[in-house]
Amino acid sequence: MGEKLLMKGAEAIGEAAIRAGCRHFFGYPITPQNEAPAYMARRLPEVNGTFLQAESEVAAINMLYGCAAAGKRVITTSSSPGISLMQEGLSYIAGSELPVVVMNVVRGGPGLGDIAPAQGDYFQAVKGGGHGDYHLIVLAPSTVQESIDLMQLAFDLADKYRNPVMMLSDGLLGQMMEAVEFPGFVDIEKLPKKPWAADSMQGKRSRNLVNSFDLLPEGLEVMNKKMWAKYADVEKNEVKFEEVETADAEYIFVAYGTVARIIKTVIKDLRSKGHKVGLIRPITLYPFPKKQLLALAENPRVKFFLDIELSFGQMIEDVKLSTEFKKPVHFYGRQGGMLPEPNEISEVMLKLMKEAK
Numbered sequence: 562m563g564e565k566l567l568m569k570g571a572e573a574i575g576e577a578a579i580r581a582g583c584r585h586f587f588g589y590p591i592t593p594q595n596e597a598p599a600y601m602a603r604r605l606p607e608v609n610g611t612f613l614q615a616e617s618e619v620a621a622i623n624m625l626y627g628c629a630a631a632g633k634r635v636i637t638t639s640s641s642p643g644i645s646l647m648q649e650g651l652s653y654i655a656g657s658e659l660p661v662v663v664m665n666v667v668r669g670g671p672g673l674g675d676i677a678p679a680q681g682d683y684f685q686a687v688k689g690g691g692h693g694d695y696h697l698i699v700l701a702p703s704t705v706q707e708s709i710d711l712m713q714l715a716f717d718l719a720d721k722y723r724n725p726v727m728m729l730s731d732g733l734l735g736q737m738m739e740a741v742e743f744p745g746f747v748d749i750e751k752l753p754k755k756p757w758a759a760d761s762m763q764g765k766r767s768r769n770l771v772n773s774f775d776l777l778p779e780g781l782e783v784m785n786k787k788m789w790a791k792y793a794d795v796e797k798n799e800v801k802f803e804e805v806e807t808a809d810a811e812y813i814f815v816a817y818g819t820v821a822r823i824i825k826t827v828i829k830d831l832r833s834k835g836h837k838v839g840l841i842r843p844i845t846l847y848p849f850p851k852k853q854l855l856a857l858a859e860n861p862r863v864k865f866f867l868d869i870e871l872s873f874g875q876m877i878e879d880v881k882l883s884t885e886f887k888k889p890v891h892f893y894g895r896q897g898g899m900l901p902e903p904n905e906i907s908e909v910m911l912k913l914m915k916e917a918k
Contacts, residue, residue: 565742570705571596571638571735574664574728575604577712578636582747583662584610585635587624589617589643593676593732594666597638618643622650622663629659630771632758634716638664640732641682642673644690651725652691656773658788660719662712663697664728666735669898677898678731678819683875686729687847694785696792698726698799699846701817705739711844713744718799720753722791729846731871732898733819801844802853806832810839812914813857815880815890816869817843819900824869826903831910838910846876851883858884864917865889867910872896889917 568576571594578586578601586601598614605612615621621637628635639647644665654661667682669675684690686699698718702708708730715726759769775781803821806828807813814824821842831838841857843850857863865888868877874892881890893909895901 565740567738568705568741569596569736569738570708570730571666572600573705573741574638574708574712574730575600576743577709578662578716579604579608579610580744580746581634581713581716582749582752583634583636583716584608584749585628585633586610586612586637587615587621587628587635588637588639589615589621591640591643593668594638594640594664594735596735597664597666618646619650622647622654625661626650626654626657626659629654629661630657630759632755632760634660634720634752636662636664638666640666640668641670641679644682644685648685648691651697652693652695653773654725655691655695655697655788656693656784657771658723659725659771660716660723661725662715662719662728663725664730667729667731669896675898676732678733678871678900679896679898680731680818680820680871681875681896682729683846683870683872686727687849687879695788696724696795696847698722698724698795698848699729700726701729701844701846702734703818703821703842705734705737706741708734709741709743713747720755722795723757724791724795729818731819733900796848799845800848800850800853802850803840803842803844804853805840805842807839807841807857809837809862811837811862811864812839812910813863813866814838814840814869814910815843815854815866815876816840817846817876820869820871823901823903823906827906827910830903830907836911836914843876849879849883854880854883855885855887858887863888865891865913867891867893867913869901869906870894871900
């Protein structure tokens, strides 16, 4: 880590990707993340990298396919409607088991929506989004610094599991400025070799073929089973989460991303008034921290959970399934780019606590 810099979130993720060994960006502009491609357009030539503004998001995601198939670290950034256009390509990339990183700076929807922060893309990111049986690994930062810290992990996980990784951010994190520190530059020459890549053979090996299909149903089933065995390893080894004040908590908030920041303020306020509240924050939305939520649900001290989202409730399904309905799971959300105030959430929690007695 070096000196602290005041930097906008969308630009910080670009620099973090470069320091993680990425030298290739393909994308198409869409608010509220346009600062990311603008930054990469200026910065990548300085490190002998490649920036290309594609003619559409459909083209951009397929350019990622080609670049990853050649064994290179590659990223794109977009926002909700643009990510929707990428779904077919993401399914192809997952089926071909290619490592790419995609940043979704989520904005209000559905449809064209607005450019304010939202969390309505949870289903799309975590449940697949495109066609077929597949998973993205999904990381959810809650600060600009964490966006930087998770970028290295995103590329490493993508390479480790040969799987696309999505960073699920939002319009607030993309546009806010925070003091951040960057890690040093990854030595590209020391990155793990990719013997499967369709790069130059140079007479050293047989030809590689990267694709996502098998015309024989029995062959395609084998491919699917292989992928799901990989996902089982991901779920076993890569769960990340944060717990705040859960050691003695009777009431547990569940939130991710920007909302979790608000909840931490709420917890301080309610704790100062004698209320034993805590937070569990999934950092990996896939794999989801199922075991950790179940452990809390099985604790006799815990009375209920309150899921807070910038949507009408998408993550709540995973919360209920993870807790196996052993404790009540309540929900409060804001939509359309609206952010809840801390006192607003406190009032919801206090009302539920009163009703539970």
